[in-house]
Amino acid sequence: MELAFSYVSGYSVAILLLQMVVLPSEQFTVSSSGSRQVALVGGHAEFSCQLSPPQSAERMEVGWFHEHHSQLVYLYKDGEEVSGKSTYNYMNRTVLLKDSLGEGKVTLRIHNISVLDGGQYHCFFKDGDTSEEAIMDLRVAELTQTHVH
Numbered sequence: 001m002e003l004a005f006s007y008v009s010g011y012s013v014a015i016l017l018l019q020m021v022v023l024p025s026e027q028f029t030v031s032s033s034g035s036r037q038v039a040l041v042g043g044h045a046e047f048s049c050q051l052s053p054p055q056s057a058e059r060m061e062v063g064w065f066h067e068h069h070s071q072l073v074y075l076y077k078d079g080e081e082v083s084g085k086s087t088y089n090y091m092n093r094t095v096l097l098k099d100s101l102g103e104g105k106v107t108l109r110i111h112n113i114s115v116l117d118g119g120q121y122h123c124f125f126k127d128g129d130t131s132e133e134a135i136m137d138l139r140v141a142e143l144t145q146t147h148v149h
């Protein structure tokens with residue numbers, strides 16, 4: 001009886017160790033859509049990011065970062081938007097579409113695009129010590145009126 005018991009628990013421990021080594025549960029990658037887009041001055045841009053494999057991001061930190069200005073655009077943490085000085089240039093211009101947060105999909109919409117908004121954006125998902133990101137590129141086009149004399 002004792003022998004059988006220790007055999008079973010030893011086997012369970014081996015399985016557990018194997019799962020910890022082979023399948024770290026916190027591993028994921030991030031992909032984006034709209035990775036190259038053009039927006040008009042005064043228009044809006046949308047950046048979608050998706051966790052793979054699909055999993056809930058409700059307890060994760062999710063954010064967007066503008067590379068050129070080294071500026072945080074939007075940060076979602078502990079279930080709410082974190083705003084302040086760090087997101088000042090984007091304050092009142094961003095909307096997070098998070099209906100699919102449970103499947104790890106989020107979209108950030110930026111309104112009233114200006115030429116200063118052009119450049120590379122990174123979106124990141126952070127879960128504990130694991131952080132992964134995807135890169136997107138925004139080009140801003142200005143409609144100019146041609147005067148014919």
Ligand SMILES: *[C@@H]1O[C@H](CO)[C@@H](O)[C@H](O)[C@H]1NC(C)=O
Pocket residue numbers: 088089091092
């Ligand atoms: C954002 O909106 C609030 C309330 O309307 C306003 O007080 C604040 O100045 C606005 N911030 C920016 C950066 O436009």
Ligand SMILES: *[C@@H]1O[C@H](CO)[C@@H](O)[C@H](O)[C@H]1NC(C)=O
Pocket residue numbers: 112113114
């Ligand atoms: C859009 O941004 C410009 C500056 O880039 C500002 O002058 C204008 O008032 C803004 N429009 C709206 C609707 O917020």
